Amino acid sequence: MKAKNSATVTTGVSVRGPGRADGLWGNGPLLASLGVVAFSLSFPGTVFALDGFGPWTATGLRGVIAAALAGTALLWARPPVPARHDWAGITVVALGCALGFPLLTTLALQTTSASHSAVVIGALPMATAVISTLRTGNRPSWAFWCAAAAGGAVVVGFALLQSNGVPGIGDLYLVAALVVCAAGYAEGGRLSSRIPGWQVIAWGVLLAAPVNLVVTIAALPMEPVHLSARGVAGLLYIAAASQFLGFVVWYRGMALMGVTRASQLQLMQPLLTLVWAVLLLGEPFSPDVVVAAVLVLACVALTQRTRA
Incomplete structure (x- = not known):
């Protein structure tokens, strides 16, 4: 009788040992980093989308x-439907990542x-942990x-410096956004240890779909739409x-690395977004960005070397 010395995850990918898959799909740091890069373009993409659509639309x-x-x-x-006890966590993913964060950050980007x-959302890794x-x-x-x-303090302090120490309504939206998103990240990472991450977010997005559909139907008559290549590209x-x-890649990376350690990679996200803001949106570049970049990257390196 053959010894069972290998396991298989629900995606059908062969794994060697607990939590390790073959090839790219088993490289937790790389997958989590790809997720960070994708998310770092979210704010510029939202600004593009607001050129053609209202915030609610x-x-x-x-x-x-x-x-x-x-x-x-x-x-x-055609994966199996999640077990009943997993739907509470998927609901948190839906509320935090598919409803709360998109709406709150879109409203914030108007001001x-x-x-x-x-840099305000840069506190997200700490909140997630x-x-x-x-x-x-x-x-x-x-x-x-x-x-x-320390990494969270750097990005929050940088944000306050940019706003002369007085948070505005946009900052309140952003703080609320990072709290609900951190909850969605934490639950998604936890669920991804036993459910493929792409399925976690897919079920979460579907669960939020009826609410988003109602929002779209209600907002379209109220907010003018000006179709443009920039607006459509940002929305897509x-x-x-x-x-x-x-x-998909972020939750998989979190499942392989652990939620708290993977979340620290996201300290790089505000710095990447700052670069995109300069290159894509023409926002002014400040020397403070260089200082914040060095400090935050040092914190990222330290957290990755520290055992959880």
Whole structure:
């Protein structure tokens, strides 16, 4: 009788040992990094979308298009429906990542720049780690927490410096967005340890689809639509990449690396967004960005070297 020395995950990918798959799909840091790159373009993509659509219309259409992609993927793969006890976590993913974060950040970008929004949302990894710890009972080391807190402090301090120390309504939207998104990230990462990550976000996006459809139908008569290549391109990006495909690789990376450690890679996201804001949106470049980049990247390197 053959010894069972290998396992198979639900995607059908052969794995060697717990949590490790062959090839690209088993490279947690690379997959998580691809997710960070995809998300780093979300704010510029949203600014593009707002050129042609109102904030509520853009948010609703974003969710509807993402749901169409997710539904197509589920119909093609025909995975089993998640167990009853998993739907609470999928609901958190839907509320945080498919409803709350898209709407709140879109509203914020009407009054704040993409670069300012990026550094405020830079506190997201710390919030994700805290929520994940409370949810799972894990206890990362003190060195890990100190490095993560330092990185979060750098990006939050940078955001306050940019706004002269007085947070505006856009900052309040952004803080609310990072809290609900952190909850969605933490739950998605937890579920991805036993359900393929692409299925977690696909079911979450589908669960949010009726709400996004109602928002779209209600907003379209109220907000003018000015179709343009820039607006349509931005909408398609935030729907396909920001709302679905980015999560596919991000949740897989979190499943392989662990939620708290993978979340620290996202400290690089605000810096990447700042670069895109300069290159794509023509926003002014400040020397403060260089200082923040060096400090944040140092924190990222330290958290990755610190065992959870």
